[in-house]
Amino acid sequence: MNLSGKVALVTGSSKGLGRAIVxxxxxxxxxxVINYSRDAAAAEEVQKAAEAHGVKALVHAADVSQVDGIVDLYDAAIAAFGKVDIVVANAGMEKVNIPVTDVTEEDFDLLFRVNTKGPYFVLREAARRIADGGRIITISSNTTTVPQLGVGLYGTSKVATGYLVKVLAMELGPRRVTVNTVVPGPIDGAGIFTDPANDEYKRSLIEMVPIGRLGTTEDVAGVTAFLAGDDAGLITGQQLVCDGGMH
Incomplete structure (x- = not known):
């Protein structure tokens, strides 16, 4: 696949899945366009790694749970490159192993601000600004389709964007803009699995995966890149599951 001449904006891309996708x-x-909210050094490292491929890379700090930050991010991208062809709404927050009975109002407000409000307005701005024939991709979680203990809040916060993708695919179809969701399972070496304290939880999840391993950031990056390319031009309004058969 060749994306030469395209401009891709990836939220939450200083580390983990976002870094791999960039x-x-x-x-x-x-x-x-590399977006981060806190870790400037990590974002600059991603910038250098991206530029090593011979492309241009812009780093922009923005809290994408705030609408003003999202608007500023698109303004910066278009000022630098003149357009945006690919948007990947990746930024999110993982909070699992919390029974429904233990969820606080503060937990709820935080996750819905980051995982629901943020992607909604990232996609709103994408719909307003993306070039005709563009690609919009959200990164979800298979907790939206595979009920698991302790993920009631997290999974619920990720559900709404999947519905929005289907509606936006219809609205943007006349402009040949595709809108899809990548639905990963648990990702080894990312999120909560960077903490050895969660190794037992990780082992319990591996037992649920027919392929016998957790996903990697590269697995998800590959699926995302496919959806961003010309070969996926007739795929829209879909959820592409990448979880080793857990769903």
Missing amino acids: LRLAEQGADV
């Missing part, structure tokens, strides 16, 4: 898109020739 580098895969850069490897395929896309100029990239």
Whole structure:
């Protein structure tokens, strides 16, 4: 796949899944916009790694749970590159192993601000600004389709965007803009699985995966890059599950 001449904006891309997605898109020739909220050094490292592929890379700090920050992010991308062709709404917050009875109002407000409000307005701005023939991709979680103990709040906060994708695919179809969701399972080496304290939980999840392993950031980056390319031009309004058969 060749993404030369394309501009890709990836939220939450200073580490983890977002980092892997940025580098895969850069490897395929896309100029990239790297978004972060706190870790400037990590974002600058991603910038250098992306530019090593011979593309241009912009780093922009923005809290994408705030609408003003989202608008500023798109303003910066278009000021730097003149357009946006690919948007990946990746930024999110993982909070699992919390029974419904233990969820506080503060927990609820935080996760819905980051995982529901944030992607909604990232997609709103994408719909307003993306070039015709563009690609909009959200990163969800298979907790939206595979009920598990302790993920009631997290899974619920990720559900709404999947519905929005289907509606937006219809609204943007006349402009040949595709809108899809990648639905990963648990990702080894990312999120809560960077903490050895969660190794037992990880082992219990592996037992649920027919393929016998958790996913990697590269697995998800590959699926995302496919949806960003020309070969996926007739795929829209879909949820592409990448979880080793857990669903």
